[in-house]
C-alpha cells in the first residue's frame with residue numbers, strides 16, 4: 273500500500289526526520305520515585321517527592337512546560353474550602369461533595385483539605401493567584417484584603433442542594449438565604465505549568481520530555497507483583513528507555529478518543545490533551561492492577577473538532593457573568609452571577625427547555641450572542657482577559673478576536689449554543705470516570721504503584737489533580753524510603769521491546785489513523801447508546817479481530833508515528849476493558865451512562881456498588897466495592913496524615 277509519505281518520498285519531497293534515530297538503543301535510569309505523566313498531577317507528585325530529598329524521575333510524552341489538559345492554563349481553582357474567604361468547613365464540604373454515587377471520596381477529602389495549601393505553594397513557585405496589580409478592583413468576588421478573586425459564577429450554596437433547597441448545614445450563617453460558599457478561586461493558571469516545570473528542575477527532578485511510557489515492570493515480570501519500574505521510548509529519537517524505581521506514580525490521565533477520530537482535525541476528537549490515550553490505565557491493567565467504573569461512558573461533550581472548539585462560545589464556563597441576548601438583542605433567561613440551579617457549565621434542563629420552546633415559537637431569534645458591551649467594565653475585563661485569557665485554549669479565541677479588531681466593549685460575541693447541534697449518541701467518551709482503584713495512600717492495588725489526578729477512578733478537576741498529585745508524591749516517597757532495592761526482569765523488558773518496535777520493522781501495511789478509525793467504528797456500532805450482552809460480545813469480537821489481523825499490520829515510518837501506533841494499541845485495550853466492565857454490570861445505570869436493554873432496571877439497589885476489573889493470570893477478574901468503601905472521610909484522612917500540617921495559611 274502506498275501512503276502519502278511514500279508518494280512524497282518518490283517525488284523526493286519527504287523531509288528528513290529532524291532527530292537522530294536510535295531505535296533499539298537503550299538507556300537505563302534509576303529512580304527512588306518514578307512519575308509517569310508530567311501533567312498537573314505528575315508535576316505536583318514529582319515536586320512533593322523531591323522535597324523529601326529523593327531521587328525523582330519524571331517521564332512525559334510531550335514537553336512538561338505545557339503538556340496535558342492543564343498545560344495551557346486554568347481559570348477556576350475549584351473546591352478550595354480551606355481558603356480564608358470560604359464560608360464552609362472543609363470536612364463538611366468534602367462530605368457534601370462526596371454525596372454522589374460513584375464519586376471518589378478519598379480524592380475529594382484530600383482536595384478539600386489540601387487544595388488551598390497547594391494553591392499557596394503554587395504561589396511560592398511563581399504562579400499568580402491574586403490580583404496583585406489591582407487590575408480587577410471592584411469586581412464581584414474580589415477580596416480587597418487578600419486580593420483573591422472568588423468566582424461569582426460557581427459556588428453558590430443552594431446550587432448544590434438536592435431540589436435547590438435553601439437550608440444548608442454547611443453555612444456559617446444563621447440566615448436562611450443564598451450565600452456564596454466562596455470555594456472557587458479565579459486564578460492566572462497560564463502561569464502554573466511553567467512554574468511547575470521550573471520547580472521540578474530547581475529540586476533536581478530528572479525530566480525526560482518526549483518519552484512515552486509503554487509498560488510497567490513488575491518483580492520477576494509477574495502480573496500482580498510489585499511494580500519496580502517502567503519502559504518507554506523517546507518519540508523523537510526512538511531510543512528505548514528502561515526506568516528502575518522503588519515506587520512509581522501513574523499520572524497519565526484517563527482514556528482517549530475511543531469512539532471517534534477526526535482525520536481532518538489532528539486525528540482526534542476529545543476535550544482533553546492529544547497525548548492522553550489511556551496509556552497509564554492500560555499499563556496498570558496489564559500489570560494486574562484493579563480498575564473501577566470502566567463501564568461509565570457518556571456522549572462526547574465539547575471541543576470534539578466537530579463542534580465549536582470551546583464549549584458553546586459565549587455563555588459557558590469561563591464566560592463568567594456574560595448576559596446572553598438573542599439576534600434582536602432580547603435578553604435570554606440565562607442566569608448570570610451564579611448558575612444557581614445548574615451545574616457549572618450549562619443552564620438547568622428547565623431553562624434550556626424554555627429557551628428551546630421560545631426559539632420554536634419565534635420568541636427568541638438565533639443566533640445568540642454574549643453581550644459583553646452591557647457588562648460593567650471591570651466585569652468585562654475580568655471575563656475577557658482573566659477568565660478567557662487564562663482558561664486554556666480560550667486564549668486562542670481572545671487572541672484571534674483581538675487581532676481581528678474585536679472590541680469587547682462594543683462588540684457582541686456569538687454563541688454557538690442551539691445552532692451547532694448535539695453530539696450523536698454513538699459519539700461517546702470514557703469521560704472522567706474509569707480509573708485505578710486507590711486507597712488512602714493513593715496506592716493502587718499493586719505494591720509500589722500509586723496514582724494521582726485523572727488517572728484515578730472518578731477524578732475531578734485541575735486543583736484536584738494538583739492536590740492528589742502532591743499527596744501521592746508524599747506517600748510514594750514514604751514507601752520508597754522504606755522498601756528495598758528493586759530488580760527488573762530482563763525477559764519482561766525484551767518482550768516489551770519487541771512489542772514497541774514491531775511497527776517500525778514494517779515498511780508498509782496499516783497506518784495508525786486507519787487502525788484508530790477501525791477501533792472507533794467498532795465502538796460506535798457495538799458499545800453505543802444501547803447495550804446488550806450480544807452487542808457487547810460482538811464488540812469484543814470485533815476488537816479481537818482488529819488485534820489479531822490489523823495490529824500486526826501497523827507500520828510506523830518515524831518515532832512520532834510509532835507513538836501514534838502504540839497509542840492506538842492502548843485505545844484498543846482500553847476499549848476492551850470498557851466492554852468487560854459493561855458486561856459485568858447487569859443493570860442499567862443513570863450516573864454511569866449505561867443503558868442495558870437486556871437489564872433495563874435503572875440503578876437497582878443491589879447494583880449500587882463499584883464493580884472492579886483486573887487481569888489475573890491473563891484472565892479478566894471482576895470484583896466489587898461498596899459505594900463508600902473509603903469509610904469515614906475525615907477520620908481516615910486524619911489517621912493517614914498525622915504528620916501533615918497545612919504549612920501555609922489554610923484553616
Ligand SMILES: Cc1cc2nc3c(=O)[nH]c(=O)nc-3n(C[C@H](O)[C@H](O)[C@H](O)COP(=O)(O)OP(=O)(O)OC[C@H]3O[C@@H](n4cnc5c(N)ncnc54)[C@H](O)[C@@H]3O)c2cc1C
Nearest residue numbers: 309311312313333340341342347485547725726733734737
Ligand atoms: C481546555 C481545558 C480547560 C480546562 N480548564 C480547567 C479549569 O479552569 N479548572 C479546572 O479545575 N480544570 C480545568 N480543566 C481540567 C484540568 O486541566 C484537568 O483536570 C487536569 O489537567 C488533570 O490533570 P492530570 O494530571 O490528571 O492530567 P493532565 O494534566 O492532562 O496530565 C496528563 C499528562 O500525562 C502525559 N502522558 C499521557 N500518556 C503518557 C505516557 N504514555 N507517557 C508519558 N506521559 C504521558 C500527558 O502528556 C500529560 O502531560 C481544563 C481542561 C481542558 C482540556
